[in-house]
Amino acid sequence: MxxxxxxxxxxxxxxxxxxxxxxxxxxxxxxxxxxxxxxxxxxxxxxxxxxxxxxxxxxxxxxxxxxxxxxxxxxxxxxxxxxxxxxxxxxxxxxxGPARDAAGDPVSRLRGVRDLLDRIRQRGELPGSANPLLVGCGVGGSLVAYALGAGARALGHGSGGDLAVGMPVLALVITLLGPLVGLAPARLLADRRHAMLTPRAITVVVAAGLVATVLLLVLTR
CATH class of the missing domain: 1.20.5 (Single alpha-helices involved in coiled-coils or other helix-helix interfaces)
Structure with missing residues (x-):
């Protein structure tokens, strides 16, 4: 095989x-x-x-x-x-609007602006250079009050009856309030300068108005 x-x-x-x-x-x-x-x-x-x-x-x-x-x-x-x-x-x-080249953290910048506005919001005291203006406010208020009182007295003299008696009294009250009238323009002055009307400033205004009122009453007696 x-x-x-x-x-x-x-x-x-x-x-x-x-x-x-x-x-x-x-x-x-x-x-x-x-x-x-x-x-x-x-x-x-x-x-x-x-x-x-x-x-x-x-x-x-x-x-x-x-x-x-x-x-x-x-x-x-x-x-x-x-x-x-x-x-x-x-x-x-x-x-x-946003500045093109702005850099830095906007939150910190806004915090700085907020702090600045907070400091501005805290009103300070009027400087000493504003004292002449405060004296002018006091004197001006006294003059306005005295003029109104003089008008009231003239109206009383030209009238009869109760007006002839009451108007001189009203005129005296208005005149005596003269030193306080000057506080209104003094407040406007303080607001425009972003300041407070402190007791010192109020004393200057009232003292000036009081002296002016006394002089007006003495000179016109």
């Missing part, structure tokens, strides 16, 4: 086929591994991009909230400044 003869060439081809099959399987496994790595990297990139978008949206929302808060605070502080300037006889327009 004849036995099959194995050719060396056939055996070599079988070995080569096995090697190629193993190489293809290794390359296929390598390709699957590379694909899985690329998918994982893509997934990580997408997740990181989504996280960056989320952070950017949160930062944008926080920035919008800060802008709204700063705009509201600016409008409030500007309205306070406008009220204060208007009380001083001047007019103030709309608040200025």
């Amino acid at each position: 004849n036995e099959p003869v194995v050719s060396e060439t056939y055996a070599a081809q079988i070995r080569r086929l096995a090697e190629l099959t193993a190489r293809v399987a290794a390359q296929r496994a390598e390709a699957h591994t590379w694909y899985a790595q690329q998918c994982a990297a893509a997934d990580r990139a997408v997740a990181e991009a989504a996280e960056q978008v989320r952070r950017a949206e949160a930062d944008a929302a926080e920035a919008r909230e800060l802008v709204d808060r700063v705009d509201a605070e600016v409008a409030h502080l500007w309205e306070e400044l406008r009220t204060r300037v208007r009380s001083g006889g001047r007019r103030l327009g709309d608040p200025p």
